[in-house]
Amino acid sequence: MTPGRITKIIKGRVADGTYGRGTVLPAEKHLAVEFGVSHWVLRQALQPLKDTGVVHAICGRGNLVPDPQATQSAAREARKITKIIRERLADGRYTVGTWLPGAGILAAEFDVSPSTVQAALRSLKQEKLLAALNPQGTYVIDPQHPCAPPPDAQSHHVAIGKVIRERLRNGTYPPGSRLPTYAELASELGVGHTTISNALQLLRKEGLVSERQRSKRVYAVRSASEHPESGRNVTREPAPQGGRRSKVHQSSVSGQ
Known part of the structure; x- marks a missing residue:
């Protein structure tokens, strides 16, 4: 099937409400399979629809039919x-x-x-x-001095750490649960990967989260309700699915 023919079909579906306003088109790989074409040909078909505003490409969501x-x-x-x-x-x-x-x-x-x-x-x-x-x-910034250097990145990751810490405390990230990935947190909070990494490093030192180094997956420790004011440095891996409890390593304040 030619790109022009696919363009006409999709445009017709938008017009008759098959793809309603405010809805996202099926994923491009599914449309490519439906029309029996390559991903490259499908993108050729979609481009005129994007150029004319029939659909909008939304980062992370796909191709959206706009709703005025x-x-x-x-x-x-x-x-x-x-x-x-x-x-x-x-x-x-x-x-x-x-x-x-x-x-x-x-x-x-x-x-x-x-x-x-x-x-x-x-x-x-x-x-x-x-x-x-x-x-x-x-x-x-100060409008009178718009070229002043940006604030220290240190203050930024501390602020992001505060947001994640509050989510741990209010149960948004329950004890033992896996946190969103670095990329997901960076996208949601509107910061860079390094800022997220530094923020999580603070929380690891406080014993609020643990990380599996190979997978880079971060978990809320099961003692998240016990906050670090006690002075303990706690690291904990989430319990395996078999039900066996994981070991907890504590650095005693007494130095034992």
Whole structure:
């Protein structure tokens, strides 16, 4: 089947509601199998649909059929968030030389998607109130000195560690559960891989998480409700599926 024929079929499905507004098209590999073509041919077929706005490519989600009403609603939400953040900059809640909370954190606070948060931040960056340092994140700048160096990355991973620590305490990451991957945390919290790694290193030292070195999988220790104020350094591997309890190694304060 030719790319042009596939383009026409998919466009027809969007028009008749088979692929409704606001829905994601089937994965490209499934469409390629359906039409009996290679992935490369399918991408050729999709490109005219993207160019004309019939579908939008959304990173991490696939090809989305746009919903004009949802787009307008997201734009309104972005303007509201821009206003709120501008007020926080004015009243000193977000001070010059500090990192802004990650896009994922702000998205959870305002109950919107990270893309809506990014849209809200875009205008503030254009006003020279914020600046981005990829992949570390977004920080507050002085419009009179927009070229000032970014804040120390140390303060950023400490702030991210605080977010993850609170999730461990409130049960978002229950004891013994596996945390999201480094990449997933970096994407959600809007920071770089190194910032996540440094944040988790802090939590490992506190005995709140453990990591399997080979797989790089991080787990909430089963004693997550017992916080490190006791002065113990605890590392624990999650119990294997067979039910046998894992060993706990403790460094006693007494040095025993």
